[in-house]
Amino acid sequence: MEALVASAVGVMTAAGIFLILRRRTFPVILGLSLITYAVNVFLFATGRLALDAPAVLNKYEDVPYTDPLPQALVLTAIVISFGMTAVIVMIALSAYLSSKDDHIDMSASDSVDAPGEDA
Amino acid sequence: MNHWIVAPIVLPAILAPFIIMVLRYHLDLQRIFSVAGVVGLLGIALTITAQATTGEIQVYELGDWPAPFGIVLVLDRMSAMMVLLTALLALPIVLYAIGSGWDDRGKHFHALFHFQLMGVCGAFLTGDAFNLFVFFEVLLIASYGLMTHGGGAVRLKAGVQYVTYNLLGSTLFLFALGTIYAVTGTLNMADLAVRVAEIPPEDTALLRVGAVLLLLVFCIKAAVLPLHFWLPASYANAPLPVAALFAIMTKVGAYSILRVYTLVFGPDVAATEGLVGAWLQPAALVTLAVGTVGILGSQHIARMVAFCAITSMGTLLIAISLFSEVAAAAALYYVFHSTLATALLFLVADMVMERRGGAISPTAPMPQTGLISALFFVGAIAMAGMPPLSGFIGKLLVLDASRGAPDANAVWAVILIGSFVTIVGLARAGTLIFWKCHDVQAIPPTEPDSEEEPVATAIAPEPHAALAFTSVFGAVLGLVLLTLFAGPALQYTSKTAEQLFTPDNYISAVLGREE
Numbered sequence: 001m002e003a004l005v006a007s008a009v010g011v012m013t014a015a016g017i018f019l020i021l022r023r024r025t026f027p028v029i030l031g032l033s034l035i036t037y038a039v040n041v042f043l044f045a046t047g048r049l050a051l052d053a054p055a056v057l058n059k060y061e062d063v064p065y066t067d068p069l070p071q072a073l074v075l076t077a078i079v080i081s082f083g084m085t086a087v088i089v090m091i092a093l094s095a096y097l098s099s100k101d102d103h104i105d106m107s108a109s110d111s112v113d114a115p116g117e118d119a
Numbered sequence: 120m121n122h123w124i125v126a127p128i129v130l131p132a133i134l135a136p137f138i139i140m141v142l143r144y145h146l147d148l149q150r151i152f153s154v155a156g157v158v159g160l161l162g163i164a165l166t167i168t169a170q171a172t173t174g175e176i177q178v179y180e181l182g183d184w185p186a187p188f189g190i191v192l193v194l195d196r197m198s199a200m201m202v203l204l205t206a207l208l209a210l211p212i213v214l215y216a217i218g219s220g221w222d223d224r225g226k227h228f229h230a231l232f233h234f235q236l237m238g239v240c241g242a243f244l245t246g247d248a249f250n251l252f253v254f255f256e257v258l259l260i261a262s263y264g265l266m267t268h269g270g271g272a273v274r275l276k277a278g279v280q281y282v283t284y285n286l287l288g289s290t291l292f293l294f295a296l297g298t299i300y301a302v303t304g305t306l307n308m309a310d311l312a313v314r315v316a317e318i319p320p321e322d323t324a325l326l327r328v329g330a331v332l333l334l335l336v337f338c339i340k341a342a343v344l345p346l347h348f349w350l351p352a353s354y355a356n357a358p359l360p361v362a363a364l365f366a367i368m369t370k371v372g373a374y375s376i377l378r379v380y381t382l383v384f385g386p387d388v389a390a391t392e393g394l395v396g397a398w399l400q401p402a403a404l405v406t407l408a409v410g411t412v413g414i415l416g417s418q419h420i421a422r423m424v425a426f427c428a429i430t431s432m433g434t435l436l437i438a439i440s441l442f443s444e445v446a447a448a449a450a451l452y453y454v455f456h457s458t459l460a461t462a463l464l465f466l467v468a469d470m471v472m473e474r475r476g477g478a479i480s481p482t483a484p485m486p487q488t489g490l491i492s493a494l495f496f497v498g499a500i501a502m503a504g505m506p507p508l509s510g511f512i513g514k515l516l517v518l519d520a521s522r523g524a525p526d527a528n529a530v531w532a533v534i535l536i537g538s539f540v541t542i543v544g545l546a547r548a549g550t551l552i553f554w555k556c557h558d559v560q561a562i563p564p565t566e567p568d569s570e571e572e573p574v575a576t577a578i579a580p581e582p583h584a585a586l587a588f589t590s591v592f593g594a595v596l597g598l599v600l601l602t603l604f605a606g607p608a609l610q611y612t613s614k615t616a617e618q619l620f621t622p623d624n625y626i627s628a629v630l631g632r633e634e
Contacts, residue, residue: 020283020287025279028283032283032286032287032290035287035290036286036290039290039293039294039297042293042294042297043293043296043297045297045301046297046298046300046301047300047301048301069300069306070297070300073249073296073297073300076249076253077293080253080256080289081286081289081290083260084256084260084282084286084289087260087263087282088263088279088282088283088286091263091267091275091278091279091282092279094267094270094275095272095275095276095278095279098270098271098272098275099272099273099275099276104279104280104283105280106273106276106277106280106352
């Protein structure tokens, strides 16, 4: 199971990095989402993998348990990355609508004092 | 427990939603509450700084959970000083934003401004590594809104790049924290320091990976070469008062480096010995060098000031990368100076851009040239590190601190030549913008495609120009005071550095409480 989780994290990260290096915003955002999925699984695994174990200590008998802290961390990370993805989708959408162009890099004409910048 | 410690986070956290939800359609009320909030934050910062000068490290346990299990806020000299700097920086910027009418060009400026202050103060005060991540995100989310404030195609495009880069940085941060947690089983910084010291050296491979990943994250925030690419485009395209506020954001990265790599992975921890300084110092030297080249080569005043920010981060990180007490004292003095100087230059650049556009080339004269050029002159002196202002003292302290270091020659050469090139670059920009402008005859006639309407010159006068100027002079006053009271300031930073390099007090204050 360790190999499965590790390769899942690795493959998702690799795919994410590949997509982030694309030139248009949509694949880049997809790549960012893939990388955040990868990091969520990675964080989940930092408390060691345990099957069928509750995330609480049992004070009556000595049963296996899984570390609850990474689950709390993952929850925070999921909420934050979800919000961030929504933000970047909105900013990318408005950038696309205002410049009719969804390339991630700035073209040469996009100098800082291009007309209409303060509009 | 001393509840003042949490106040710098709670005040903006309450004020910002209040501004959004209650004062949404009342710009005047928003302005009043926003300024009052910043003044209140300044009062709180002064109070906690006064408390921190006693040298006692105070701990605030959130929810009253004891330290390694709950999240703690820690008030020591360094965090108090950084919160004070944040408040001191925020006051002129919020006044300038009101005076120049920037807060009227989009929605929710003041709410986002206070969310940003909340994130910055929280990052300075927290004693927990994961909580540091959360506060980084808070300040970043607010900065995304501020960065695209006012809209416009170019700014939004720069915003997409900025958000993408920082999202990647956040992901890297999570990978680093996950790795460190997997090795040590804790994320409380004091507890981490204890556990890291206990790990036998042969088991530290993964820990070193985590430490270097964390360093990379902080270097992205601090815009260290080669991770600086996000800075010039996003700062130059952000509204410039916001860029002035962002001057503190790069310092959050520098603060985190100083905090984590003195407390957790300190100079005498066997696992990471020599690892951080060896990588950071060359990177900082190259940052400074490339930043000065950028100043010399910029065609636009906002871009030039953004490169000024990069050079000041270079100087600062050279001092930090020496990891000695004297150097840390110099670095902390320089943090104060460079934040104020960068903000001042960004505000002056905004005044220039509002009146004549930002291109560094001769144009027709603009209104109030004399006053603005004087302010630019002061800012340039401070940024280049010429006497009589505090930049000179700061650079002198950094040079003095590096005297005994192994690479002292390289450090001296880069800082001195870098300062010289910075002077040349700033003098070139000042000459072209402020002096040559009077020679109207010398200006080549604009290209035939002049049916384009003159956008830059047709901007309405500022709503409260006097307020804008007052706030910029406030930043100048801050620099002058920092120069006049360099002695007491240095005394404070020396004691701060002493506290940083004796992490045992911090650890026992956080972990060893008997209540």
